[in-house]
Amino acid sequence: MSATQRTDSSLGRTLFMALELGQKTWKLAFGDGLGGKPRLRTTPGGDIGHLVQEMAQAKKRFGLSDEAPVLSCYEAGRDGFWLHRCLLAQGVVNVVVDSSSIEVNRRRRRAKNDRLDAGRLLAMRIRHAAGERTLWSVVNAPSVADEDARHLHRELSTLKSDRTRHINRIKGLLATCGLSVSSIDRLPQRLGELKLWDGSPVRGQLHQRLQREHERLELVEQHIRQLERQRAVLVRQGTAPALAMVRKLQRLRAIGPNGAWLTVMELFAWRQIRNRRQLGALSGLAPTPFQSGDDDREQGISKAGNRRVRTMMVELAWCWLRFQPASELSLWFMRRFALGSRRMRRIGIVALARKLLVQLWRYLETGTLPAGAMLKT
Numbered sequence: 172m173s174a175t176q177r178t179d180s181s182l183g184r185t186l187f188m189a190l191e192l193g194q195k196t197w198k199l200a201f202g203d204g205l206g207g208k209p210r211l212r213t214t215p216g217g218d219i220g221h222l223v224q225e226m227a228q229a230k231k232r233f234g235l236s237d238e239a240p241v242l243s244c245y246e247a248g249r250d251g252f253w254l255h256r257c258l259l260a261q262g263v264v265n266v267v268v269d270s271s272s273i274e275v276n277r278r279r280r281r282a283k284n285d286r287l288d289a290g291r292l293l294a295m296r297i298r299h300a301a302g303e304r305t306l307w308s309v310v311n312a313p314s315v316a317d318e319d320a321r322h323l324h325r326e327l328s329t330l331k332s333d334r335t336r337h338i339n340r341i342k343g344l345l346a347t348c349g350l351s352v353s354s355i356d357r358l359p360q361r362l363g364e365l366k367l368w369d370g371s372p373v374r375g376q377l378h379q380r381l382q383r384e385h386e387r388l389e390l391v392e393q394h395i396r397q398l399e400r401q402r403a404v405l406v407r408q409g410t411a412p413a414l415a416m417v418r419k420l421q422r423l424r425a426i427g428p429n430g431a432w433l434t435v436m437e438l439f440a441w442r443q444i445r446n447r448r449q450l451g452a453l454s455g456l457a458p459t460p461f462q463s464g465d466d467d468r469e470q471g472i473s474k475a476g477n478r479r480v481r482t483m484m485v486e487l488a489w490c491w492l493r494f495q496p497a498s499e500l501s502l503w504f505m506r507r508f509a510l511g512s513r514r515m516r517r518i519g520i521v522a523l524a525r526k527l528l529v530q531l532w533r534y535l536e537t538g539t540l541p542a543g544a545m546l547k548t
Contacts, residue, residue, distance in 0.1 A: 184235060184240075185240050186239055187203065187204055187296050188244075188296075189243065189292035190289070191285045192216065192250050193216055196214065198211065198289045199213070199289065201232070201293070202293050203235065209289075209293050210232055211286060240262075241262070242264045244267070244292055244296045246267075246270040247267050252267065266296075266309045267310040267312055268309060268310065272475075273307050274307070317441040321436050324433050324436060327399070330398070334392065341384050348367055350367070359382050359385055362378060362381060406428065406432070412440070416440060416535055419534070421547075422547055423495075424545050425495050426487060426490070430483055433479060434484070434487075437479055437480050439535055454477055454484060455477065457473045459472065485520060488520050488523040488527055491523070495544050495545065498542065498544045498545075500543075504520075508520075
């Protein structure tokens, strides 16, 4: 927020707006920052024309000029960032807020509805404009190109989950009949060879269901192969800076196409990272200490960041131990956690994941290899 906007808000010449978004309706709360009762309105969900009219009427209601700046906010959720870009195009200074970072009443039971939530958001937007930067966490909205680049690996992850679900369903259906197969390849042809406990073949509705389930599995497999080929072509022939980062990460042993692509497209390609503490917070690998009087303990990682990056970094940490055993990170893990219990090794692998993430960031920013790491031949 610029100094001019803070001055406007302090003089009461700024319109503040909070949006509580729903699927069918949006609840709007307006105020001028002078402590009066908020103006609450309901508009059809997604109706930008009606939203612009409500902003104009709110300016008249609070005695503001038509050129008065508008400061707004809404919680990140199902609607994504299209509304944020639309509000910016309308000249509105908007922020997207992480809903988990909004302060709430700590009583066991508290009143909650869209009207109250919109009012609380409005009050917090006014406080944020006045300079309370630690009030909540503002989501860094990606550009249209950066957001579009995340669809490939997210769809691929969804398809792989669907593949596992289809395989488990097929094996589960066979298990209900006392049958088991080591592989479900060419299952429709093998169904005629499978025999039930009394020697009879698989027939009827079960036979048809297994065939249809296998057809869906083959379709998912086909889509997975198409996406992996598309990704390989982009990495091999693309000229974008993000694709250069992917190629650079893939030169390291223990990092394959999945890990390199996901970490770059979700984090390194568009995030403006200032230090390793911020990097740990973005990935949900930041520590959460608890200290009160003589009580001083660690509560574990926050898990408040990008869950996809956090999951992938834990997988890469295990791969790093296997394919980079002579690196300083692997030797540090072996000294600290290798001889401990299973719980200690799980704690250690998360710590290794955070250290590895910082090393990869430095490698992409400065070209400095992690100490002791080896490149692929």
